[in-house]
Amino acid sequence: MGTSGVTPVTAPVGFCVIVALLITRSTGLVCYTAVESLDLGCLLQWDCPHASPNTTYTVQTKTQGDPWQDVPWCVWISSHNCDVSHAFSNFELYNMIRLGVHLNPSSTVWIKPRKFDYSDFTFSPPSISVSLKDDQLLVKVQFPCASNRRCSMERCCPISQLIDPWTTVTLYNQLNRSDYQSRTVWTQEVMSYVEFSGLSPGQNYCAVANFSFPTFSMAASSKSAPQCIQTASESGLLPVIFLGVCLTSLLVFPLITTLLPKARRDAATAENQPKTPASVPDPVSSVPPSLVPVDPCDIHLELTDDHISTEDLNSGMGNTNSSASYWNIRGKELD
Template structure:
């Protein structure tokens, strides 16, 4: 779950209450609904161990079972969260001794923090209608599958916007926005000029908060059929 696509969402130097002079920095990184917590406690003992807890709005704090009394400085909590319209929190506890744990200030994980990979598109013609196929990225959150691609549409139902433009005349363009609930969305466009080259791009956004949106896909282009007899003298 590491990579250049991850975005640092919550990063701050946080004093651990009750530990004089000890500072921990924590941050949450996310891409495609994944959630990775990282932390650094430079003044903690080299042999220090840590426990990570998560909390969803209205629920108590709970241990992340695979991140209890660990020595590493990161924990993938992607599988914990399932409702992305609620506020989700994550924190790390430093074990000073078997009977004492000091908790950092929680980091939030919600819609305002999401980043997404772009979708991919393909285009095809049926007579003078252009059909755009939008394929969504696999979710980093693996709650719905651990062995195959789990499209983000199995976890959220995003708004998907497809724009088609004339490659030689950018002022000629059409856009449509659809609510996507399947792994693939299909959007049709008509009213295209014959014998022209049209390109399609798409992106999607979190269903209730458009600020959490993916980048545009790579464009895919196709040439419409010429009218019969066109170009003849």
């Protein structure tokens, strides 16, 4: 009972193993594949020790969601490598590669597919340049060229056109390694720019940079060659300040020499001008005329001296304005 119960299970397994061994021994389909990747390029290499020298091969690729497709320049080839760099464009998705061995014109055996992802990536170091403006140090990072079907063969296609790398720039004092700064930025442009401030004057600073595939720091480039620059010393700033003061003086001094004499002349002219005396009111004109009319019939003269001549009387009557103050306005006699 026990033996008969095991036979149905073990027999098919043993049969499959025997068939696999027979196929392997008869066809010699023992192939080793490897992928080399540099700057998003992809080179598939293989070795089939038991294959005949006349054996031909075909390489196919597959991107997540798409069917298997032949690599047009790697169909029925006799070489043992194929550059499939131009076959992939989206590195955020799963990409697969497989090798087909043509046993005869009507029979092709496909080797187990292998993936192509960030674990295969290696990158060349970036190139950098540094510049100093005032107290700001700017580091420009340029990425290596990539091999991809999006780029033409005649020009450089930076890898930052295909991926958005994380860029890390480290700035350090060449004489004092404890004086350093490090910044990591997410680059979405063709080149990356990183600024540093708070640098000590009169020191030699050097910058290095590297980058990595997004979200996978293990797929990172090596560091760039250092680029160094010296900051201006405090004593070196004095000539600049002195020059600024001199230029300001040259601009302000002509204005002062032009405006100051003019102001002095205006003040002297104002002092030399004759002063207009204050107007003195006329005592006669200031006296308001009498508003009450006087009737000559109401004026009575009392002569105290019998010898007053008629001419004196007439002259006194003619000078009415000068003697009007001695008369009472109602025609009363003088006191």
